[in-house]
Amino acid sequence: MDIQKLLYIDRRIIYLLVAIGALIPIIRPIGLPVVPTAPVKGLFNKIDTLGPDDAVMISFDYGPSSEPELNPMAAAILRHLFIRKVRVLVVAIFPLGGVSMAIQQLERVSQEFDLQYGVDYVNLGYKDGGQAPMKAMGVSIHDVFPADVDGRPTDEMSLIQQVVNYDDIDVVISLATGVIGEWWANLINAQFGVDVAVGCTAVSAPKYYAYLRSGQMIGLLGGLKGASEYEKLLIDRYPEARELYGKPEEAKKSAITGMDVQSIVHVIIIAFIIFGNTMYFALRRSQRR
Amino acid sequence: MHPFGVPIGVWINAFLTLCILSFLYKDNPFFRFAESLFAGMSLGYYIGIVTENTLRPNLFRPLAQNFWGNVLLLIPMALGIMLYFRYIPSVAWLARIALAVYIGYYVGVYLMQKLHGDILFQSRDTIVSLRAGGVDTLWNIIVMVGVFSVLIYFYFSAEHKGALGKVSKLGIYFLMISFGASFGYTIMARISLLMGRFSFLVNTWLRPIISS
Numbered sequence: 001m002d003i004q005k006l007l008y009i010d011r012r013i014i015y016l017l018v019a020i021g022a023l024i025p026i027i028r029p030i031g032l033p034v035v036p037t038a039p040v041k042g043l044f045n046k047i048d049t050l051g052p053d054d055a056v057m058i059s060f061d062y063g064p065s066s067e068p069e070l071n072p073m074a075a076a077i078l079r080h081l082f083i084r085k086v087r088v089l090v091v092a093i094f095p096l097g098g099v100s101m102a103i104q105q106l107e108r109v110s111q112e113f114d115l116q117y118g119v120d121y122v123n124l125g126y127k128d129g130g131q132a133p134m135k136a137m138g139v140s141i142h143d144v145f146p147a148d149v150d151g152r153p154t155d156e157m158s159l160i161q162q163v164v165n166y167d168d169i170d171v172v173i174s175l176a177t178g179v180i181g182e183w184w185a186n187l188i189n190a191q192f193g194v195d196v197a198v199g200c201t202a203v204s205a206p207k208y209y210a211y212l213r214s215g216q217m218i219g220l221l222g223g224l225k226g227a228s229e230y231e232k233l234l235i236d237r238y239p240e241a242r243e244l245y246g247k248p249e250e251a252k253k254s255a256i257t258g259m260d261v262q263s264i265v266h267v268i269i270i271a272f273i274i275f276g277n278t279m280y281f282a283l284r285r286s287q288r289r
Numbered sequence: 290m291h292p293f294g295v296p297i298g299v300w301i302n303a304f305l306t307l308c309i310l311s312f313l314y315k316d317n318p319f320f321r322f323a324e325s326l327f328a329g330m331s332l333g334y335y336i337g338i339v340t341e342n343t344l345r346p347n348l349f350r351p352l353a354q355n356f357w358g359n360v361l362l363l364i365p366m367a368l369g370i371m372l373y374f375r376y377i378p379s380v381a382w383l384a385r386i387a388l389a390v391y392i393g394y395y396v397g398v399y400l401m402q403k404l405h406g407d408i409l410f411q412s413r414d415t416i417v418s419l420r421a422g423g424v425d426t427l428w429n430i431i432v433m434v435g436v437f438s439v440l441i442y443f444y445f446s447a448e449h450k451g452a453l454g455k456v457s458k459l460g461i462y463f464l465m466i467s468f469g470a471s472f473g474y475t476i477m478a479r480i481s482l483l484m485g486r487f488s489f490l491v492n493t494w495l496r497p498i499i500s501s
Contacts, residue, residue, distance in 0.1 A: 012313065012314065015313050018480075018483070019483075019487075022480070022483055022484055022487050023487055023491070026484070026487050026488050026491050026492070027491060065482070067485060068481045068482055068484055068485025068486075068488070069478065069481045069482075069485075095335050095338060095339070096331055096334065096335060097334070099338060099342060125342045126338050126339075126342040126343070127342060127343055127347075128339050128342070128343040129343075131395070131398045131399075131402065132394070132398070135398065144347075145346070146346050146347065146350075146351070147345075147346035147350070149342070151341075151345070151346065183402070185406065186402055186403070186405075186406025186407050186410070187398075187402045187406055189406070190402070190405045190406035190410065191401070191405060191406070201478050201481075202474040202475070202477040202478035202481065203471075203474060203475050203478040205474050206467070206470050206471045206474055210411060210414075211410075213414060214410045214411055214413070214414035215410075215414075216406070216410055222474065223474065223477050223478055223481060224477065224481045224484075225477065252488065252492050253488075258481065258484050258488075261480065261483075261484040261487075262477060262480055262481070262484070265480045265483075266476070266477075266480075269476060
C-alpha cells in the first residue's frame with residue numbers, strides 16, 4: 001500500500017474509530033481499575049478530618065461545557081461532606097452556568113441526605129465581579145450575599161450567622177474551568193490563609209501542580225481522572241457511598257465508568273501516534289533510497 | 290409532551306448535540322444554527338443572571354428598602370451607567386471616568402495577587418535544598434536546572450550561542466515536556482466532553498426510545 005496515502009489518512013476515519021471506542025464502554029461498561037493518587041488524597045483526607053462544627057465553601061466556577069468532567073467531582077465531594085455532616089456554603093463566580101450547575105448538583109445530592117436548608121447547607125448563588133466578591137467575602141460573606149440564590153435574605157439563616165468570613169471556613173473548594181481556580185489559590189489562600197483545593201478540567205490541571213507543590217493548595221482533582229479517584233476513595237471508605245454509587249442510574253453518571261471510555265480512546269490515540277510516526281520514518285527511508 | 294417516551298427538551302438537546310457534532314464531517318448550516326443559538330442564549334443567560342443575582346440583591350433591593358441608608362450605592366450605580374455613555378458621542382468622555390475606576394481597582398488587585406500569590410510563593414518554592422536526601426535531592430536538582438534553563442531560554446539580551454545556547458536548548462526540552470503533559474491532559478479533557486455527549490445520546494435519549 002502507498003505510504004503517502006496511509007500518512008495522510010482522512011481525519012474522519014480517526015473520528016469514526018474514536019467514536020466507536022467511546023461508545024462501546026458507554027453501552028457496556030468494562031470496569032477498569034482506578035488507583036487514587038496523592039493530590040486527590042490530599043483533599044479527601046482533609047475532609048475526612050472535618051465534622052458538624054466545620055464549614056466548607058464550594059465555588060461552582062464552571063458551566064455546562066465542563067459538565068462531564070466536573071459534575072461527578074461536585075457530586076462526590078458534596079456526598080463526602082454531607083456524609084461527614086460538614087456544613088456547606090455554595091457560591092458561583094463563573095458567569096456562564098456556574099449557578100445552574102450548583103442548583104443542579106445540590107438538588108441531586110441533597111435529597112439523598114436528611115438536611116435542613118440554611119442550617120446544614122446554603123446556595124448563595126452567583127456574584128459578578130470575579131476577584132471583587134472573592135476578596136470581599138474575607139470581610140463579610142453576608143455583605144456580598146445579602147440574599148441566597150432564590151432571593152431569600154441570608155441574615156435569617158443560622159449558617160450565615162455562624163459563618164461570617166473566611167476565618168470560619170475550613171476549606172474552600174473551587175470546581176473550576178479557566179482561571180478562577182487559580183484566583184482562589186493565589187489571591188484567597190495567599191491573602192487570607194484559608195486552605196484551598198481545586199477540582200479542575202484536565203486542560204488546566206498542569207498549571208495547578210505549581211500551586212500544589214508550593215503549598216498554596218491542599219489537594220487537586222484533575223479532570224475525570226481526579227473525579228474517579230475521589231469516587232473510589234469514597235466508595236472504599238463509606239458503605240453509604242458504595243450503596244449510592246451501586247444504583248444503576250448513578251453508576252452511569254459516575255467518573256469511574258467514564259474512565260473506561262478514556263482508557264479505550266487513549267489506546268486508539270496512542271496507536272495512531274505510533275502508526276503516524278512509523279509511516280513517517282518509513283516514508284523518509286524510502287525517499288532516501 | 291413525551292414523543293416516543295422522551296421529554297421534548299431531551300429531543301431538542303439531542304438535535305442540537307447532533308448539529309454540533311455534524312461539524313466533524315464538514316461545516317454546514319445545522320452547525321452554524323446551533324453555534325449562533327448557543328452564543329445568543331449565553332448572552333441572554335448572562336444578562337439574566339447578573340440582574341437576578343447581583344443587581345437585584347446588591348443594588349435595587351437595598352435602595353428600595355432603605356434608600357438613605359444605602360445612598361452610597363448610587364456611586365457604583367452611576368459608574369456602571371456611565372460606561373454606556375460611550376455610545377453617545379457628546380458625553381462619551383464620561384465613560385472614561387468609570388473605566389478608570391474599574392481599571393484602577395483591578396490593577397491594584399491583580400498587582401498584589403501576582404506579587405503576593407504567584408511571584409513570592411513560586412520563587413520561594415524554587416529555592417530548594419540540594420541536601421534533602423534520596424530521591425528528593427534528585428527532584429530538587431531537576432526543578433533547579435529546569436527553572437534556570439527555561440529562564441535562560443527567555444533571556445533575549447544576548448545571542449543564544451556557546452554555553453548560553455546549550456543551556457537555552459536544555460530549556461527547550463523542559464518546555465517540550467511541559468507542553469507534552471498539557472497536550473495529554475487536553476486530550477483527556479476533550480474525550481471527557483465527547484463521552485458526556487455520547488452518554489447523553491445513548492442513556493438519556495436513545496435507550497428510553499428503544500425501550501418504549
